[in-house]
Amino acid sequence: MSINGPVTRRQALRAGALGMTGLYVAACGSSSTTQSGASSAASNGSGSASASNSPVTLNWETWNDHYLPAQVTAVKQATGIAARPSLESDDSDGYLKVKQTGGQYDIVSTDALWAPKYFKDGLTEPFDVESLAVSSQLYSVAKQVPFWKAGGGYLVYPNGWSSVNIYYNPKYVSPAPTSWHVLTEPKYAGKVVAENQPTDLMAMAGLATGAKEPYNMTTAEISKAQEFLKAAKPAFLKLVSQNSDSVRALADGSAWMALENLGTDFRVKAAGGPVVKEATPKEGVVGWIDGEQMVKASAHKNRFEQFLNSMEQANWVAQNFLVNGRPLFNEKAYKILVNQGHKERADLLWYNQPERALQLTLKGPSGNVQGVIDAFNQVFGA
Amino acid sequence: MALAPEATAGPVPAATPRRAPLSRRLAPYVGFSPAVVLFGGFFLAPLVLIVLYSFWEVINYNVVHHWTLDNYHYFFSTPTYVSTLWDTVWVAALTTALTLLAAFPLAYWLARYVRPAARRPLLVLIIVPFWTSYLLRVTSWTTILGEKGVLNRFLELIGVIHQPLSFLLYDRPAVILVLIYLYFPFAALTLYASLERFDWMQMRAAMDLGAPPRTAITRILLPQIRPGITVAVIFVFIPVLGEYLTPQLVGGTRGVMIGNLIVNFFQGAEYTRGAAISLLIAAMIVAMLVAFRKQLNMADTHGR
Numbered sequence: 001m002s003i004n005g006p007v008t009r010r011q012a013l014r015a016g017a018l019g020m021t022g023l024y025v026a027a028c029g030s031s032s033t034t035q036s037g038a039s040s041a042a043s044n045g046s047g048s049a050s051a052s053n054s055p056v057t058l059n060w061e062t063w064n065d066h067y068l069p070a071q072v073t074a075v076k077q078a079t080g081i082a083a084r085p086s087l088e089s090d091d092s093d094g095y096l097k098v099k100q101t102g103g104q105y106d107i108v109s110t111d112a113l114w115a116p117k118y119f120k121d122g123l124t125e126p127f128d129v130e131s132l133a134v135s136s137q138l139y140s141v142a143k144q145v146p147f148w149k150a151g152g153g154y155l156v157y158p159n160g161w162s163s164v165n166i167y168y169n170p171k172y173v174s175p176a177p178t179s180w181h182v183l184t185e186p187k188y189a190g191k192v193v194a195e196n197q198p199t200d201l202m203a204m205a206g207l208a209t210g211a212k213e214p215y216n217m218t219t220a221e222i223s224k225a226q227e228f229l230k231a232a233k234p235a236f237l238k239l240v241s242q243n244s245d246s247v248r249a250l251a252d253g254s255a256w257m258a259l260e261n262l263g264t265d266f267r268v269k270a271a272g273g274p275v276v277k278e279a280t281p282k283e284g285v286v287g288w289i290d291g292e293q294m295v296k297a298s299a300h301k302n303r304f305e306q307f308l309n310s311m312e313q314a315n316w317v318a319q320n321f322l323v324n325g326r327p328l329f330n331e332k333a334y335k336i337l338v339n340q341g342h343k344e345r346a347d348l349l350w351y352n353q354p355e356r357a358l359q360l361t362l363k364g365p366s367g368n369v370q371g372v373i374d375a376f377n378q379v380f381g382a
Numbered sequence: 383m384a385l386a387p388e389a390t391a392g393p394v395p396a397a398t399p400r401r402a403p404l405s406r407r408l409a410p411y412v413g414f415s416p417a418v419v420l421f422g423g424f425f426l427a428p429l430v431l432i433v434l435y436s437f438w439e440v441i442n443y444n445v446v447h448h449w450t451l452d453n454y455h456y457f458f459s460t461p462t463y464v465s466t467l468w469d470t471v472w473v474a475a476l477t478t479a480l481t482l483l484a485a486f487p488l489a490y491w492l493a494r495y496v497r498p499a500a501r502r503p504l505l506v507l508i509i510v511p512f513w514t515s516y517l518l519r520v521t522s523w524t525t526i527l528g529e530k531g532v533l534n535r536f537l538e539l540i541g542v543i544h545q546p547l548s549f550l551l552y553d554r555p556a557v558i559l560v561l562i563y564l565y566f567p568f569a570a571l572t573l574y575a576s577l578e579r580f581d582w583m584q585m586r587a588a589m590d591l592g593a594p595p596r597t598a599i600t601r602i603l604l605p606q607i608r609p610g611i612t613v614a615v616i617f618v619f620i621p622v623l624g625e626y627l628t629p630q631l632v633g634g635t636r637g638v639m640i641g642n643l644i645v646n647f648f649q650g651a652e653y654t655r656g657a658a659i660s661l662l663i664a665a666m667i668v669a670m671l672v673a674f675r676k677q678l679n680m681a682d683t684h685g686r
Binding site: 008010089090092093095096099190196198199233236237238239241252253254365367369370372373374376377378380381382 | 405440442443456460462463465466469470528529530548552630633634635638639642643646647649650651652655
């Protein structure tokens, strides 16, 4: 369109329409929605029998330790399914993104008690976990998690689990910590690092102060937890955004203790750091078990099972363990690790004891998240 | 026989000017349409949403459209938030002052003493840090200020200290130091732009008339580059006020700024609280800009 002289209204409107069309096309992205060969009416996700290799992209809200880049590539080559992982910072972040975007996501990863909330709010659909061929590789306990059963099916395809323990450098920390109250000891001032997860830190404080449900505390329990955290605040050197920062702090000696997931000792050693040991406080530890959920509004529910059947194969899960170092629910992967000479490491991380996962204080939505965040901010504010 | 109208009519009234067609009146503004779409869609609309959110509440992870002032009331009734905001303001003010103090000599030297041909490569050197990511620039300071960092090792090597200094990192001074480093180029370039346009003959004339150098600077130079100083203050103070990543990476638990608390709210899906505090900061910035507006008027400087 060339413009000679003053622009007419028609020219202006045409230019605007062309511009907006271009913006719209760009915003739509490149997700292809070819559904040839697969019935779009198979909304219950049991389309394994009709799985095709037609190309499709699944938008996956997850965490970075749920996949390996090479794994995603291999799945695409085998099934035509291109996974597009989008990282969530926390369960509430993932929950809200799915809630606000409807069918934009196809799969969402979640922890423990968040799964029932997703289902109750109509965001996810249950499926028959036993119908997935790959589920035969799982520990049976992973398929019997009571709060993951709903709607005549299973809410989550189990991935892995971990607890948040105290990792300490025995050269500087003695005796070995036996309680969360070690954080209030003045001799460890400025020598502890933890991840900046307000709900998790408050839950740990809740454990230390006897809260019944640390992730769903009453107002009085929040207040007690806040007082504990205030007393423990001098111990914290910093609150990190990535667990790799905790590893680095332990490795370079700037921190003597870290509140971190299982496997931190191996990661510190791999980073050239000193020997650090794990301690489980007597009050208990918080933890998580996570997995993949099928988003109810997804337009590709018929490819969910095909994707998992390919993605969750034991060989990839075993590699994931070696990279991320926390136990997973795939039993066949454990056997692969044993055959590869990693039994000691796997056993040290309780890989072959998945029942431990259900004994943890598991992550879940808070009934008073505002109170929790307010309490946390009041502790760590200036 | 009818006479021609001009033979019988009186003086012809001036023709009423006809309005140009709408398309012609709008034509000069067509070029603004992309900016209008961008500004309206990606700034004004989200801003309106934030304003609305600040007057609603979150119940069970859902934003409920229940009008309330509770978010603002809670902020002002909680000492931690007020003290953190106050600390943030003075950190921003101190950072701004120190940044300008550090940038002014460099800008003065560049504008006054460096040959024009040599200025360009020096200006490029000031901009070079922007070729690196913000995160990398901040993280690199941990290797400088940490207990096993370059600075501590150097001080131990020359015998000034025998144990590494732990307060250099993960505290408020580290936050201020890194912020000065990050925003130095903004201040330096802005001050340089003002100084470059200054007529240095005025300084010479003032000293010829007996003014010592310090008086010439304070009474002749500084008033005339006041708009540049004001812009430099704005370019440094406003972004520092909203900083959260630098305090998180190098501030530890003692260098927390208000931005960190806002992040915690959004991370916990407490959008309404976070929106209210964000708006309060925005209101502070607008008030500051209004107050500084007069400083940007050159007419005041020359008394015209």
